[in-house]
Amino acid sequence: MTEDGGAGIQWFHGPECGGSQEAAPGGWLLFRLPAGAEWAETTTRLQRTTAPDRCPARYIPSFTRWRRLAVAYPWQEDGTRHPPFTAESLLSEHYGGRDIASAGHLERFWFARGLGMVRWERWEAPDTANPAPSRPGAAEQCPAVTGSEPPAPGWTLTDCRMWTRFRRGEQQAMAWP
Numbered sequence: 001m002t003e004d005g006g007a008g009i010q011w012f013h014g015p016e017c018g019g020s021q022e023a024a025p026g027g028w029l030l031f032r033l034p035a036g037a038e039w040a041e042t043t044t045r046l047q048r049t050t051a052p053d054r055c056p057a058r059y060i061p062s063f064t065r066w067r068r069l070a071v072a073y074p075w076q077e078d079g080t081r082h083p084p085f086t087a088e089s090l091l092s093e094h095y096g097g098r099d100i101a102s103a104g105h106l107e108r109f110w111f112a113r114g115l116g117m118v119r120w121e122r123w124e125a126p127d128t129a130n131p132a133p134s135r136p137g138a139a140e141q142c143p144a145v146t147g148s149e150p151p152a153p154g155w156t157l158t159d160c161r162m163w164t165r166f167r168r169g170e171q172q173a174m175a176w177p
Contacts, residue, residue, distance in 0.1 A: 009050070030092045030109060031066035041065035043098055061098035067091055071110060071146045073118060075164040087112035091147045100151055104128045110147065119145065120161045126154030134158040 029044050045059035069091060072084035090111040097103030103125055110119040119142065135158065142148070142160035150157075 028062075028094065029064045030094070030111075031064075031090055035066055035068045035090055037068055039065045039067045063095040063097060063099050063103060065093050069146055071112070073112065073145060073162075073164050074143055075166060077166050077168070079165075087115065087118075089113065089118075089147075093151065106151060106155075108147070110145070118163050119148075121148065121157060122159040123151065123155045124158050125152075126156075135160075 029042065032040065032042070041064065043061050043063050045061055067090075069089055070086050071089040071091075072086045074084050075082055092109045092111070094107045094109075095103035096105045100106075105125060105128065106123045108119075108121040108123065109117055112118045121142070134156070138157065138160045142162045148157075
């Protein structure tokens with residue numbers, strides 16, 4: 001389940017929605033373990049709905065790939081900028097199509113060890129029929145980091161969020177996969 005400014009609250013279901021056990025995996029996938037330095041990939045099937053109990057009539061392919069890498073992240077603590085910190089990270093790319101060449105868009109996620117999700121990007125493929133509108137200043141708010149390059153020539157970054165402004169606290173970090 002997610003919520004955005006365009007489609008509001010939405011659920012992503014796979015073929016097993018409602019108890020069906022079709023052979024192909026489905027739903028929104030971020031990664032599978034083990035994750036290594038080389039890209040791992042799969043194609044799942046999913047569909048968006050407006051209710052958690054509404055199973056779609058059909059599902060569309062969604063290419064996903066993921067890998068582990070070290071990323072130097074810019075950051076601030078209590079408003080003060082610091083030199084980048086490097087964190088073991090899991091990078092996940094979720095495409096709106098069966099492969100990169102046929103996809104109209106992609107969403108990319110960075111998960112940093114000890115922190116969780118620290119960055120998200122939305123990219124549009126060249127010649128996309130109905131591209132998502134670009135958020136003004138998105139590229140400026142998210143400086144380039146390892147893995148933030150276009151997936152293929154002509155792709156355009158249309159939105160980005162980065163969560164590396166910190167305040168110290170006493171909370172425990174989640175276990176790393």
